[in-house]
Amino acid sequence: MSPGDAPIEWTEDGRPRSSLYGDAYFGADDGLSESRAVFLEGCDLPAAWAGRRSFTVAELGFGTGLNILALLDLWRREGPPGGRLHLFSVEAHLMPREDAERALAAWPELAPLAALLLAQWPGKRRGFHRIDLPESRASLDLALMEVGEALSLWEGRADAWFLDGFAPALNPDMWRDEVLQAVAARSAPGARAATFTVAGQVRRGLAAAGFEVRRAPGHGRKRERLEAILPGQGRDPGPAGPVAVIGAGIAGAAVRRTLLALGVEAVPFEAEAPGAGASGNPAGLVTPRLDAGLGPVARLAAQAYLRALDIYAGLPGAVISRGVLQLAATDRDAGRFARIAASDLFPEGTLRLLDPAAASARLGEVTDRAGLDQPGALSLDPRGVLEAWCRAPSAGRIESLAPTDGGWRLSGPSEPQVFGTVILATGADLRHLWPAAPILPVRGQVSWVAAPDPETPRAAGWGGYLAP
Ligand SMILES: C[S@@+](CC[C@H](N)C(=O)[O-])C[C@H]1O[C@@H](n2cnc3c(N)ncnc32)[C@H](O)[C@@H]1O
Incomplete structure (x- = not known):
């Protein structure tokens, strides 16, 4: 059951x-x-x-x-x-x-x-x-x-x-x-x-x-x-220590929102301004992670996607449009889409598998690829999100981070400060503070043009993506 x-x-x-x-x-x-x-x-x-x-x-x-x-x-x-x-x-x-x-x-x-x-x-x-x-x-x-x-x-x-x-x-x-x-x-x-x-x-x-x-x-x-x-004396857990969040893009802002909901006020640090990196793009897509493994990670991501849609929907000015069409880039993709759509990973109606004819109709131009329609997926204006979650002024650029008794010493614009917990949300800039970070930055680029009418283009992804 x-x-x-x-x-x-x-x-x-x-x-x-x-x-x-x-x-x-x-x-x-x-x-x-x-x-x-x-x-x-x-x-x-x-x-x-x-x-x-x-x-x-x-x-x-x-x-x-x-x-x-x-x-x-x-x-x-x-x-x-x-x-x-x-x-x-x-x-x-x-x-x-x-x-x-x-x-x-x-x-x-x-x-x-x-x-x-x-x-x-x-x-x-x-x-x-x-x-x-x-x-x-x-x-x-x-x-x-x-x-x-x-x-x-x-x-x-x-x-x-x-x-x-x-x-x-x-x-x-x-x-x-x-x-x-x-x-x-x-x-x-x-x-x-x-x-x-x-x-x-x-x-x-x-x-x-x-x-x-x-x-x-x-x-x-x-x-x-x-x-x-039970035997023993109840007491408060030790203080988590002050928390710093470095980076005021979508990731840093979302972490601070969550901490605040749990009663923890985190100190934001941002070198330039909220959304100075990729989170300053005029639009981005919120789409599900399509993991055909269907295991625990896929379930976590599916649940996170649905929660994100709910949270963004409550932010005035954040949602540009609803509905994203994902096109299969390879035959393997088409098989993956079919497997996920047939699974119970998402509630009914979250994903709709389209053959090339239906995908063409949905896209408004002819394609020979299968598609996965995601009616609830969002085109999002990240600036609407940052305005809601990045109200506190930020404390400037952090130059270095070093472990110390009781946490981490941050050296930046003013006197070094010690935080019990530091969260790095600096995107591809991560290596500046953590040179050995096991990440591989991938170059990306977006271009934007004025659309002839507000209904087109409709949001789509195919490896690249297009957001109204
Ligand atoms: C007496 S009711 C709880 C009333 C509830 N505390 C309230 O304030 O309305 C018992 C609940 O336990 C759930 N339940 C029964 N067996 C369970 C199980 N093995 N695992 C998890 N939940 C179970 C039932 O579905 C039911 O909602």
Whole structure:
């Protein structure tokens, strides 16, 4: 079964119920109060995050997102000043956005937060999906896959766990000893875990994984719930040190945008001006990487492509046009296109295989090549992106970079400065700061001409590319 197959029925009192597992997503005694009692109180929130700059909560069983919204609501009201909340949740069968919307409508007090989450509800593609919630000083990484795989891939350390698979009797997979061991292994010292069930298997599994487990009075009709805690004292991870990003082209700007969404303000360095290199071209194409290996790298790139389209679409003035036709340069290309188009790498409709006649019609001139139409691909004005993401003034040209205690010493226009982390986003200029960089610059050239009418030419790639 692929993520996304989440057959839902509705109970008479309007709660979603999984026909796959035969269990409801939350109990009959007001799901929101239940979330608060079982998971927030069960993990000793807000007390557990007092004084923290950063706090991580992980959940097994994302469902409607109700627990996460209850948490964000508490964080908004009682989070530590200036703190960042990192959320991680796992879901093997993501429900359609419309079903989540219907379920969450029961709590008007959550409506503004629910709207932010629903607006970024991911498609059902397997993989990790990042949902930025800057208004809440939070970000959510949602792993759409089986719990075991998700826990083996996640690199975080949780301070609190919401264990919310369906009832163990109906869904034993979610409560296997190996899963609970992985929960402990991905926990920070002093981590807490909470769940609605007091099943013996869960109590024993948590205890065997190293948690101290205790029963607490349950919510509503449920007599008891579980609270668990690992030995040790929770504390903030050491400071990452100030971060420098060298280069203010698209790559540097995108890195800074992502860091900012995670609560890290990076210092930009740029020798000339934002977009002084190739990112200053008046247009560029955003197209998928066509990797017929169909392996993990291909999947990562496919997911990154879809996320990039979403992010660029939200920037005023960045998108010039939509739709790019990729033409096969060789017979091998044509085979590659066919293999990728027939795979499940991209959602339906992302790629359309065209024979030479259809490619000619799409191109507006005769070609004997097969084509791959990419209706969502973009012609992008990089300057629109840089304007949105490169507002901070840059601190000038860096001449050299040397390792030192606590990080890297940057020598540039003013006194040398030390940064814990330095990100080089200087394109082909990389060797200036890192002479042994294993890169091979490739010469490129673009020309631009005034188009006779704004509808032509349409964007195409064939080895070279043409962007309106
Ligand atoms: C009780 S519901 C979670 C309710 C949710 N926390 C909320 O706030 O709405 C359990 C969820 O776990 C998911 N699930 C069940 N078995 C799973 C597994 N083996 N791996 C990942 N997710 C699973 C189900 O699809 C379901 O969405």
